[in-house]
Amino acid sequence: MTVEVLLQAAVSGLLMGFVYALIAAGLSLIFGLMEIVNFAHGEFLMLAMYTAFWSWALWRLDPLLSLPLSAAVLFLLGVLTYKGVIRWILEAPMLAQIFATFGLAVFLRSLAQFLWGVDFRLIQDPLVKGRVSLAGLYIGLPQLMASLACLAAFGFLYWFITRTETGLALQATAQDRQAASLMGIDTERMFALGWGIGAGCVGVAGSLLTTFFYIFPDVGGTFALLAYVAVALGGFGNVPATLAGGITVGLVEVLGGLLIAPAFKYAIVFLLYLVVVLWRPQGLFGKF
Amino acid sequence: MARPARGTTVRWLAASALLAALLAFPFVFTRPFPRHVMISIFLYAMLAQAWNILAGYCGQISLGHAVFFGIGAYTSTLLVRHAALTPWLGMLAGAAVAGLVSQAIGFPVFRLRGHYFAIATIAVGEIVQTLFINWDWAGGARGLFVPLQRPDRFVHFQFHESKQNYYFVSLAFLALALGLARLLERSRAGYYFRAIREDQEAAASLGVDVTRYKQLAMGISAMLTALGGSFYAQYILFIDPESVFPLSLSILICLIAVLGGVGTLWGPLLGAAVLVPLSEGTRVLLGGGGKALDLLIYGGLIVVIAVVQPGGLIALLRRPWGRTS
Numbered sequence: 001m002t003v004e005v006l007l008q009a010a011v012s013g014l015l016m017g018f019v020y021a022l023i024a025a026g027l028s029l030i031f032g033l034m035e036i037v038n039f040a041h042g043e044f045l046m047l048a049m050y051t052a053f054w055s056w057a058l059w060r061l062d063p064l065l066s067l068p069l070s071a072a073v074l075f076l077l078g079v080l081t082y083k084g085v086i087r088w089i090l091e092a093p094m095l096a097q098i099f100a101t102f103g104l105a106v107f108l109r110s111l112a113q114f115l116w117g118v119d120f121r122l123i124q125d126p127l128v129k130g131r132v133s134l135a136g137l138y139i140g141l142p143q144l145m146a147s148l149a150c151l152a153a154f155g156f157l158y159w160f161i162t163r164t165e166t167g168l169a170l171q172a173t174a175q176d177r178q179a180a181s182l183m184g185i186d187t188e189r190m191f192a193l194g195w196g197i198g199a200g201c202v203g204v205a206g207s208l209l210t211t212f213f214y215i216f217p218d219v220g221g222t223f224a225l226l227a228y229v230a231v232a233l234g235g236f237g238n239v240p241a242t243l244a245g246g247i248t249v250g251l252v253e254v255l256g257g258l259l260i261a262p263a264f265k266y267a268i269v270f271l272l273y274l275v276v277v278l279w280r281p282q283g284l285f286g287k288f
Numbered sequence: 289m290a291r292p293a294r295g296t297t298v299r300w301l302a303a304s305a306l307l308a309a310l311l312a313f314p315f316v317f318t319r320p321f322p323r324h325v326m327i328s329i330f331l332y333a334m335l336a337q338a339w340n341i342l343a344g345y346c347g348q349i350s351l352g353h354a355v356f357f358g359i360g361a362y363t364s365t366l367l368v369r370h371a372a373l374t375p376w377l378g379m380l381a382g383a384a385v386a387g388l389v390s391q392a393i394g395f396p397v398f399r400l401r402g403h404y405f406a407i408a409t410i411a412v413g414e415i416v417q418t419l420f421i422n423w424d425w426a427g428g429a430r431g432l433f434v435p436l437q438r439p440d441r442f443v444h445f446q447f448h449e450s451k452q453n454y455y456f457v458s459l460a461f462l463a464l465a466l467g468l469a470r471l472l473e474r475s476r477a478g479y480y481f482r483a484i485r486e487d488q489e490a491a492a493s494l495g496v497d498v499t500r501y502k503q504l505a506m507g508i509s510a511m512l513t514a515l516g517g518s519f520y521a522q523y524i525l526f527i528d529p530e531s532v533f534p535l536s537l538s539i540l541i542c543l544i545a546v547l548g549g550v551g552t553l554w555g556p557l558l559g560a561a562v563l564v565p566l567s568e569g570t571r572v573l574l575g576g577g578g579k580a581l582d583l584l585i586y587g588g589l590i591v592v593i594a595v596v597q598p599g600g601l602i603a604l605l606r607r608p609w610g611r612t613s
Contacts, residue, residue, distance in 0.1 A: 037403050088596075095343070095349060095550055096594045097594075099543065099546045099590055099594045100590075104587070107583075109583070114580055221535070225411075228410070229411070267419070270411035270414050273411050281404060
């Protein structure tokens with residue numbers, strides 16, 4: 001095995017890692033706000049991918065152009081999920097919370113299957129395609145574009161929650177709901193906004209994924225599992241740390257697949273997760 | 289204090305009537321389909337009760353129970369194929385292996401709490417599934433057939449000619465799971481389980497060996513689940529990693545318990561009695577065809593139950609009698 005092969009793998013892993021990081025950021029944001037893990041996160045991603053697909057199939061809109069639409073649709077879905085389901089279980093036992101979002105996942109996945117069948121779909125001939133050669137490494141342009149856009153979205157999210165007034169209100173709500181409420185923050189609105197933004201993140205990531213990935217009802221499963229791992233690696237509720245978590249997952253997946261066995265690449269990621277949380281139960285950057 | 293006594297009598301009568309009806313069922317309904325539905329109810333109720341012992345009573349929400357189901361299915365099937373061992377013993381071997389594996393898994397994951405624990409159990413499930421997909425001796429991704437024995441013989445655990453014996457075996461398994469849960473409810477271990485569920489620190493400070501009792505709950509739960517897996521393999525006669533180790537199975541098992549009522553004796557049975565016929569019925573009536581209408585309905589149902597009645601269906605039944613426990 002040559003150095004080039006390893007480098008090539010590391011680059012692909014890194015690119016995928018940025019996409020995982022954005023998916024994970026949405027999950028982490030929601031968790032930070034109300035300690036709820038959205039087990040329908042993968043299904044949100046799937047719906048974002050179908051939004052991009054149908055925009056392309058019906059109106060010939062490239063995923064890059066329909067990206068704002070996917071983000072908006074998912075934002076709305078997030079807010080609706082909060083208003084329709086989550087708001088009612090904020091004080092419920094953890095089991096009820098887990099199964100509310102699990103039920104939603106089963107529902108959305110079957111809905112997609114019911115409406116659109118189980119066929120794999122692919123967006124043919126996207127605007128950005130092909131690959132470039134850079135210092136002997138080949139980089140797929142759709143992957144490059146997706147990862148850069150995800151990184152940019154991640155940066156924007158970080159700027160939003162740390163620099164804007166609304167973002168700070170969001171953080172305040174995450175830290176102490178009662179105190180934030182007493183300071184005049186409309187926590188109810190913050191929760192809805194958090195779900196909107198959290199889902200909006202997968203709106204962006206899902207849309208970009210469709211330029212190089214198949215679309216089918218179960219597509220969210222694997223991505224969501226990797227996102228849970230990325231979030232837990234970083235530490236639940238710590239949004240910036242999910243960048244490190246996402247990149248780690250991307251690198252381990254590709255390098256593990258290359259160095260050990262392709263069939264075991266996800267198993268290696270999960271094993272890494274187990275090792276990390278055993279050593280630091282709160283994740284790499286989490287507080288317990 | 290007169291009311292509980294009357295309640296007890298009513299419950300005894302109801303339980304006896306239910307048992308009589310269940311014993312009479314296969315003699316009234318002789319066609320394969322109703323028997324199949326009942327067998328599925330018993331199997332899933334048993335699995336949900338097994339999960340309930342760990343998650344409902346002890347508060348450790350495992351989302352990886354398919355691991356133990358699959359181990360049960362594979363151990364008994366591999367022993368039939370490679371050692372011609374009767375599944376009656378194979379299932380005990382499967383339970384033993386699942387028990388050992390559960391202790392090995394529990395040792396690290398019980399250090400985790402809440403969502404970290406739940407996601408760790410998913411991770412374990414995915415790892416084990418990957419191992420079996422790539423394990424050629426165990427059939428790999430292609431799976432394994434259980435050799436068909438003709439004619440049906442008790443020693444081979446095959447009763448395909450009428451399904452009747454499958455009915456009684458699965459009913460017995462369910463009775464075993466319910467009996468164990470009932471026993472645990474009244475035992476010292478059961479009280480410790482609930483103490484751990486309510487407040488782990490408080491339990492520990494009162495001298496409960498928290499890790500030991502979590503391991504105990506995990507072991508009992510895993511062994512019961514493995515028995516269910518062995519039964520499934522003998523009933524369906526084909527297993528592969530996709531059908532016995534998937535995350536969706538782990539989730540289905542908990543959904544049933546949650547739907548019925550977590551941490552209660554009759555909840556898992558109630559959940560299975562509602563969900564399994566719903567699933568089988570929609571499958572038959574509306575046609576499969578990959579339309580997933582059954583899943584659509586019960587996904588929605590789970591959301592509604594979780595939001596409106598987190599205590600499960602059993603909480604709805606209890607209200608009229610004014611029982612609160």
